[in-house]
Amino acid sequence: MSALMSTAAPAWLAGELVMLLAQKALYWPREKMLVVADIHFGKAASFRALGVPVPGGTTAANTGALDVLIGQYEVDQILFLGDFMHARAAHAAATLAAMREWRWRHPQLRMVVVRGNHDAHAGDPPASLQIDMVDEPHAVSPFAFCHHPDVLVPAYVLAGHVHPLYRLRHGWESLMLPCFLLSETRAVLPSFGAFTGGHAVVPEPGERLFVTTGDAVFEVPA
Template identity: 65%
Template structure:
């Protein structure tokens, strides 16, 4: 499992095609918008959507933990999608995953969905913080426009980039990197995306089929 190594705020970080960012010096994995229980929340409203998104999210985390030396995961908000995400089946799956990773530190920077859903169960042993959460040169946030002292790493937007060729177009998740902030793609399954229009000076890195590549902005 490989990624793209770049420098941000004087630190070496790795952009991962699995829609996460790795900060090797801190052994930290940064994830935005995992939205546990989103499918369950839709089903609670009577909307027929596929099951298994929580399991898919947890398996994706497991794959990253196996591939990289990680001691700390920072979730950039929207850990739970809604109050219905506290469903017994969702919590049971998450607790089973936590039991396999008891030494792993978890920190959640509260996002807008977290304020509505409520904090996750204390049994999951997730440290709760408000934005900005400052570590070294970085300010970990949910909202990209949060006033912060450091270089902002944020989510919320679920950025995707539209690639077009003639009549064909394709929307792909991406990282959006600017001078003072970076917006991470949504990590969670079944979360959708928002097409971004990069500003001058911003860089876009698109994710496709376990690969990551830069887009030349004209």
């Protein structure tokens, strides 16, 4: 299995070549597009606003992870598949200041957010971030970019929302890893955010599953 590991796994979806990245994102070379699901900016700040003592630094971790990918790939735009902001409390001054500083370092990039369920409660990010906000499905042929995987459209759906994890087992030991789920009609991306958690999934018949360690991504045999 280790021989099949790499930092990116190629996949053909609706006739288009995409790369499933070990860093829990998808890259579409033809459009020079980086696709990210469920980054949940400000989630830790939202928890702290409720009195839950969680560590800081997640905004910097998220922007730093994006910077790594922007440096590795030729990126003209980033498309976020919903849950960009976690809650209204995510609009904390320190969180927004860090996001603005990051955005100003990448003025050439187009950024698009497909609104998710958390965005509906959090509200749109400030206009100063220069991010285009759209509703699902957001069509860029042959794909329909969505937050929810179950949106019915006559296009191949790329979505998030689920935060999928897969349990790898070896004897008595097991490990939960983020994963990509690919079928004939849709692909579900793992959550990108540094403080998001996840839900265990089992691939359905005909569904391909790729797990990522953060450093490598590989397909789990059916």
